[in-house]
Amino acid sequence: MGLQIWRLDAALGATVSNIDLSRPLDAGAVAAVRAAWLEHIVLVFPDQDLTDRQLLDFTRYFGELEFPPSKLLNYSQGSGQKADIPLEINVISNVIEDGKKIGQLGASEAKWHTDTPFVERPPSASVLHALEIPPHGGNTSFMNMYAVLEGLPPPLRARIEGRYCKHDVSHTSDGVLRHDYDESKDASECPGPLHPLIRTHPETGREALYLGKRAWAFIEGLPLAESEAVLDEIWDIATRPEFLYEHVWTQGDIVMWDNRCAMHRREAFDASARRIMHRSQLQGDVPA
Numbered sequence: 001m002g003l004q005i006w007r008l009d010a011a012l013g014a015t016v017s018n019i020d021l022s023r024p025l026d027a028g029a030v031a032a033v034r035a036a037w038l039e040h041i042v043l044v045f046p047d048q049d050l051t052d053r054q055l056l057d058f059t060r061y062f063g064e065l066e067f068p069p070s071k072l073l074n075y076s077q078g079s080g081q082k083a084d085i086p087l088e089i090n091v092i093s094n095v096i097e098d099g100k101k102i103g104q105l106g107a108s109e110a111k112w113h114t115d116t117p118f119v120e121r122p123p124s125a126s127v128l129h130a131l132e133i134p135p136h137g138g139n140t141s142f143m144n145m146y147a148v149l150e151g152l153p154p155p156l157r158a159r160i161e162g163r164y165c166k167h168d169v170s171h172t173s174d175g176v177l178r179h180d181y182d183e184s185k186d187a188s189e190c191p192g193p194l195h196p197l198i199r200t201h202p203e204t205g206r207e208a209l210y211l212g213k214r215a216w217a218f219i220e221g222l223p224l225a226e227s228e229a230v231l232d233e234i235w236d237i238a239t240r241p242e243f244l245y246e247h248v249w250t251q252g253d254i255v256m257w258d259n260r261c262a263m264h265r266r267e268a269f270d271a272s273a274r275r276i277m278h279r280s281q282l283q284g285d286v287p288a
Protein backbone atom coordinates (compact mmCIF):
# COMPACT_ATOMS: atom_id res chain seq x y z
CA MET A 1 0.00 0.00 0.00
CA GLY A 2 1.34 3.46 -0.88
CA LEU A 3 1.34 6.66 1.11
CA GLN A 4 -1.94 8.02 2.40
CA ILE A 5 -2.95 11.66 2.55
CA TRP A 6 -5.69 12.84 4.91
CA ARG A 7 -6.88 16.41 4.85
CA LEU A 8 -7.07 17.91 8.37
CA ASP A 9 -10.28 19.40 9.74
CA ALA A 10 -8.92 22.94 9.55
CA ALA A 11 -8.25 25.80 7.13
CA LEU A 12 -5.10 24.09 5.88
CA GLY A 13 -2.99 20.99 6.42
CA ALA A 14 -2.96 17.27 5.71
CA THR A 15 -1.43 14.23 7.35
CA VAL A 16 0.76 11.97 5.23
CA SER A 17 1.19 8.44 6.55
CA ASN A 18 2.54 5.12 5.37
CA ILE A 19 5.81 6.68 4.21
CA ASP A 20 9.30 6.45 5.74
CA LEU A 21 11.14 9.69 5.01
CA SER A 22 14.48 8.29 6.16
CA ARG A 23 14.63 6.14 3.02
CA PRO A 24 14.96 7.10 -0.64
CA LEU A 25 11.59 8.02 -2.17
CA ASP A 26 10.54 6.90 -5.64
CA ALA A 27 9.39 9.43 -8.23
CA GLY A 28 5.74 8.63 -7.61
CA ALA A 29 6.03 9.35 -3.88
CA VAL A 30 7.93 12.60 -4.49
CA ALA A 31 5.26 13.76 -6.97
CA ALA A 32 2.46 12.85 -4.56
CA VAL A 33 4.09 14.70 -1.65
CA ARG A 34 4.79 17.77 -3.81
CA ALA A 35 1.19 17.88 -5.07
CA ALA A 36 -0.14 17.48 -1.52
CA TRP A 37 2.18 20.19 -0.21
CA LEU A 38 1.02 22.65 -2.89
CA GLU A 39 -2.62 21.79 -2.26
CA HIS A 40 -2.69 21.62 1.55
CA ILE A 41 0.16 24.10 2.37
CA VAL A 42 1.14 22.20 5.55
CA LEU A 43 1.98 18.49 5.63
CA VAL A 44 2.35 16.48 8.82
CA PHE A 45 4.38 13.25 8.63
CA PRO A 46 3.96 11.45 11.95
CA ASP A 47 6.37 8.99 13.47
CA GLN A 48 9.58 9.77 11.58
CA ASP A 49 13.14 9.25 12.80
CA LEU A 50 15.67 11.05 10.61
CA THR A 51 19.29 12.03 11.04
CA ASP A 52 20.22 15.54 9.90
CA ARG A 53 21.62 14.10 6.67
CA GLN A 54 18.39 12.21 6.03
CA LEU A 55 16.33 15.33 6.75
CA LEU A 56 18.41 17.24 4.18
CA ASP A 57 18.15 14.38 1.66
CA PHE A 58 14.36 14.37 2.04
CA THR A 59 14.15 18.16 1.68
CA ARG A 60 16.34 18.13 -1.44
CA TYR A 61 13.73 16.13 -3.36
CA PHE A 62 11.74 19.36 -3.59
CA GLY A 63 14.43 21.91 -4.51
CA GLU A 64 17.75 23.44 -3.50
CA LEU A 65 18.59 23.68 0.19
CA GLU A 66 18.63 27.12 1.78
CA PHE A 67 20.86 28.18 4.67
CA PRO A 68 19.54 29.51 8.00
CA PRO A 69 19.34 33.30 8.55
CA SER A 70 22.56 33.33 10.61
CA LYS A 71 24.44 32.32 7.47
CA LEU A 72 22.33 34.30 4.97
CA LEU A 73 22.84 37.46 7.02
CA ASN A 74 26.46 36.58 7.81
CA TYR A 75 26.04 36.95 11.55
CA SER A 76 29.29 38.25 12.96
CA GLN A 77 28.86 36.00 16.02
CA GLY A 78 28.09 32.93 13.86
CA SER A 79 25.12 30.64 14.41
CA GLY A 80 26.19 29.37 17.81
CA GLN A 81 25.29 25.84 16.74
CA LYS A 82 27.45 22.84 17.53
CA ALA A 83 30.15 22.14 14.96
CA ASP A 84 28.82 18.68 14.06
CA ILE A 85 25.48 20.07 12.82
CA PRO A 86 25.34 20.59 9.03
CA LEU A 87 25.28 24.27 8.00
CA GLU A 88 21.89 23.85 6.30
CA ILE A 89 20.26 22.73 9.55
CA ASN A 90 18.80 25.32 11.92
CA VAL A 91 18.35 24.07 15.48
CA ILE A 92 15.17 25.47 17.07
CA SER A 93 15.53 24.86 20.79
CA ASN A 94 15.43 26.38 24.26
CA VAL A 95 18.00 23.92 25.60
CA ILE A 96 21.16 25.28 27.18
CA GLU A 97 24.21 23.03 27.39
CA ASP A 98 27.38 24.05 29.20
CA GLY A 99 25.98 27.57 29.51
CA LYS A 100 25.44 27.87 25.74
CA LYS A 101 22.19 27.98 23.77
CA ILE A 102 22.11 25.02 21.37
CA GLY A 103 19.48 26.69 19.15
CA GLN A 104 17.10 29.56 18.41
CA LEU A 105 13.72 30.87 19.59
CA GLY A 106 13.92 30.00 23.30
CA ALA A 107 10.75 29.01 25.15
CA SER A 108 8.60 32.11 24.86
CA GLU A 109 6.04 32.77 22.18
CA ALA A 110 7.31 33.06 18.61
CA LYS A 111 4.79 35.53 17.22
CA TRP A 112 3.13 35.12 13.82
CA HIS A 113 5.65 35.35 10.97
CA THR A 114 6.79 33.89 7.68
CA ASP A 115 10.33 32.58 7.65
CA THR A 116 13.13 34.85 6.47
CA PRO A 117 11.05 37.43 4.54
CA PHE A 118 13.86 39.95 5.13
CA VAL A 119 15.97 38.69 2.19
CA GLU A 120 15.42 39.18 -1.55
CA ARG A 121 14.51 35.51 -2.07
CA PRO A 122 12.74 34.12 1.00
CA PRO A 123 12.71 30.32 1.39
CA SER A 124 9.84 28.46 -0.28
CA ALA A 125 9.62 25.75 2.35
CA SER A 126 10.54 25.03 5.93
CA VAL A 127 10.68 21.48 7.30
CA LEU A 128 10.69 20.94 11.08
CA HIS A 129 11.55 17.61 12.68
CA ALA A 130 10.47 17.26 16.32
CA LEU A 131 13.24 15.48 18.24
CA GLU A 132 12.22 16.41 21.78
CA ILE A 133 8.86 17.85 22.79
CA PRO A 134 7.75 19.32 26.14
CA PRO A 135 4.83 17.56 27.88
CA HIS A 136 2.58 20.49 27.01
CA GLY A 137 2.73 23.86 25.28
CA GLY A 138 4.83 24.83 22.30
CA ASN A 139 2.06 24.10 19.78
CA THR A 140 2.66 25.62 16.35
CA SER A 141 -0.19 27.24 14.45
CA PHE A 142 -0.31 27.86 10.72
CA MET A 143 -2.29 30.43 8.71
CA ASN A 144 -3.67 29.97 5.20
CA MET A 145 -2.66 33.16 3.36
CA TYR A 146 -4.71 32.33 0.23
CA ALA A 147 -7.80 32.19 2.42
CA VAL A 148 -6.89 35.34 4.35
CA LEU A 149 -6.56 37.29 1.10
CA GLU A 150 -9.94 36.00 -0.05
CA GLY A 151 -11.36 36.97 3.35
CA LEU A 152 -10.32 40.63 3.16
CA PRO A 153 -13.22 43.01 2.53
CA PRO A 154 -12.80 44.47 -1.00
CA PRO A 155 -12.19 48.07 0.25
CA LEU A 156 -9.36 46.82 2.48
CA ARG A 157 -7.88 44.75 -0.33
CA ALA A 158 -8.05 47.82 -2.58
CA ARG A 159 -5.86 49.73 -0.12
CA ILE A 160 -3.00 47.23 -0.50
CA GLU A 161 -3.44 46.30 -4.16
CA GLY A 162 -0.14 46.91 -5.96
CA ARG A 163 1.57 48.01 -2.72
CA TYR A 164 4.77 46.72 -1.15
CA CYS A 165 5.60 45.94 2.44
CA LYS A 166 9.01 46.57 3.92
CA HIS A 167 10.32 43.50 5.76
CA ASP A 168 12.54 44.67 8.57
CA VAL A 169 15.74 42.68 8.85
CA SER A 170 17.00 44.28 12.07
CA HIS A 171 14.66 42.49 14.52
CA THR A 172 13.97 38.77 14.87
CA SER A 173 10.42 37.45 14.70
CA ASP A 174 10.26 37.70 18.49
CA GLY A 175 11.16 41.39 18.27
CA VAL A 176 14.76 41.18 19.52
CA LEU A 177 17.29 43.49 17.83
CA ARG A 178 19.80 41.38 15.88
CA HIS A 179 23.40 41.79 17.00
CA ASP A 180 24.70 43.42 13.86
CA TYR A 181 21.95 46.06 13.50
CA ASP A 182 21.08 49.44 15.04
CA GLU A 183 17.69 50.30 16.49
CA SER A 184 15.44 52.38 14.20
CA LYS A 185 13.26 55.33 15.14
CA ASP A 186 10.15 53.76 13.65
CA ALA A 187 8.99 51.08 11.20
CA SER A 188 9.40 53.32 8.15
CA GLU A 189 13.14 53.64 8.84
CA CYS A 190 14.00 49.98 9.37
CA PRO A 191 16.38 48.32 6.91
CA GLY A 192 14.97 45.50 4.80
CA PRO A 193 13.67 44.55 1.33
CA LEU A 194 10.29 45.39 -0.17
CA HIS A 195 7.96 42.56 -1.21
CA PRO A 196 4.49 42.83 -2.74
CA LEU A 197 1.67 42.48 -0.20
CA ILE A 198 -0.25 40.36 -2.69
CA ARG A 199 1.94 37.80 -4.41
CA THR A 200 1.24 35.17 -7.02
CA HIS A 201 2.44 31.75 -5.97
CA PRO A 202 4.94 30.67 -8.64
CA GLU A 203 3.76 27.04 -8.65
CA THR A 204 0.01 27.17 -7.99
CA GLY A 205 -0.63 30.49 -9.75
CA ARG A 206 -2.89 31.49 -6.85
CA GLU A 207 -2.74 34.90 -5.15
CA ALA A 208 -1.79 34.99 -1.48
CA LEU A 209 -1.35 37.74 1.08
CA TYR A 210 2.32 38.02 1.98
CA LEU A 211 3.19 39.32 5.45
CA GLY A 212 6.37 38.91 7.49
CA LYS A 213 5.94 39.89 11.12
CA ARG A 214 3.58 42.52 12.51
CA ALA A 215 6.16 44.48 14.49
CA TRP A 216 8.27 46.87 12.39
CA ALA A 217 6.26 46.13 9.23
CA PHE A 218 5.67 49.13 6.98
CA ILE A 219 3.55 49.62 3.86
CA GLU A 220 5.81 51.60 1.57
CA GLY A 221 4.42 54.91 0.37
CA LEU A 222 1.85 55.38 3.13
CA PRO A 223 2.18 57.74 6.09
CA LEU A 224 3.33 55.68 9.09
CA ALA A 225 0.03 56.06 10.98
CA GLU A 226 -1.96 54.88 7.96
CA SER A 227 0.37 51.94 7.39
CA GLU A 228 -0.08 50.92 11.02
CA ALA A 229 -3.88 51.23 10.78
CA VAL A 230 -4.13 49.17 7.58
CA LEU A 231 -1.80 46.49 8.94
CA ASP A 232 -3.79 46.31 12.20
CA GLU A 233 -7.01 45.86 10.23
CA ILE A 234 -5.46 43.10 8.11
CA TRP A 235 -3.93 41.29 11.09
CA ASP A 236 -7.23 41.38 13.00
CA ILE A 237 -8.82 39.43 10.17
CA ALA A 238 -5.86 37.14 9.46
CA THR A 239 -5.65 35.77 13.01
CA ARG A 240 -9.27 34.57 13.05
CA PRO A 241 -9.52 30.84 13.86
CA GLU A 242 -11.22 30.12 10.52
CA PHE A 243 -7.87 30.66 8.74
CA LEU A 244 -5.75 28.51 11.07
CA TYR A 245 -4.53 25.03 11.91
CA GLU A 246 -2.92 24.42 15.32
CA HIS A 247 -0.45 21.57 15.41
CA VAL A 248 0.06 19.70 18.68
CA TRP A 249 3.45 18.06 18.38
CA THR A 250 4.36 14.46 18.99
CA GLN A 251 8.00 13.47 19.05
CA GLY A 252 8.97 12.19 15.60
CA ASP A 253 6.65 14.51 13.68
CA ILE A 254 7.97 16.17 10.57
CA VAL A 255 5.99 19.20 9.46
CA MET A 256 6.68 20.75 6.06
CA TRP A 257 5.01 24.00 5.07
CA ASP A 258 4.81 26.29 2.09
CA ASN A 259 6.40 29.51 3.29
CA ARG A 260 5.00 31.44 0.29
CA CYS A 261 1.39 31.11 1.40
CA ALA A 262 1.50 30.33 5.14
CA MET A 263 2.45 32.15 8.31
CA HIS A 264 3.11 30.39 11.59
CA ARG A 265 3.42 31.08 15.30
CA ARG A 266 4.71 28.99 18.18
CA GLU A 267 3.09 29.34 21.57
CA ALA A 268 5.22 29.58 24.69
CA PHE A 269 6.06 26.56 26.84
CA ASP A 270 7.61 25.85 30.22
CA ALA A 271 11.21 27.05 29.95
CA SER A 272 12.42 24.24 32.21
CA ALA A 273 11.16 21.62 29.74
CA ARG A 274 13.25 20.57 26.75
CA ARG A 275 12.16 21.20 23.16
CA ILE A 276 14.47 20.38 20.26
CA MET A 277 13.53 20.70 16.59
CA HIS A 278 15.84 20.50 13.59
CA ARG A 279 14.81 22.58 10.59
CA SER A 280 15.75 22.52 6.92
CA GLN A 281 14.62 24.94 4.22
CA LEU A 282 14.34 25.27 0.46
CA GLN A 283 15.48 28.20 -1.63
CA GLY A 284 12.63 30.33 -2.95
CA ASP A 285 12.00 32.94 -5.64
CA VAL A 286 11.73 36.71 -5.52
CA PRO A 287 8.08 37.30 -4.44
CA ALA A 288 6.13 38.75 -7.39
Ligand code: OGA
Pocket (backbone or CB within 6 Å): 092, 105, 110, 115, 126, 128, 138, 139, 140, 264, 265, 266, 277, 279
Ligand atom coordinates in the same frame (compact mmCIF):
# COMPACT_ATOMS: atom_id res chain seq x y z
C1 OGA B 1 10.55 27.93 12.66
C2 OGA B 1 9.62 28.26 13.72
C3 OGA B 1 8.26 27.16 15.34
C4 OGA B 1 8.38 26.00 16.24
O1 OGA B 1 11.22 26.90 12.77
O2 OGA B 1 10.63 28.68 11.68
O3 OGA B 1 9.04 29.32 13.72
O4 OGA B 1 7.36 25.37 16.48
N1 OGA B 1 9.43 27.30 14.61
O5 OGA B 1 9.46 25.73 16.73
Ligand code: MN
Pocket (backbone or CB within 6 Å): 113, 114, 115, 264
Ligand atom coordinates in the same frame (compact mmCIF):
# COMPACT_ATOMS: atom_id res chain seq x y z
MN1 MN C 1 9.52 30.38 11.81
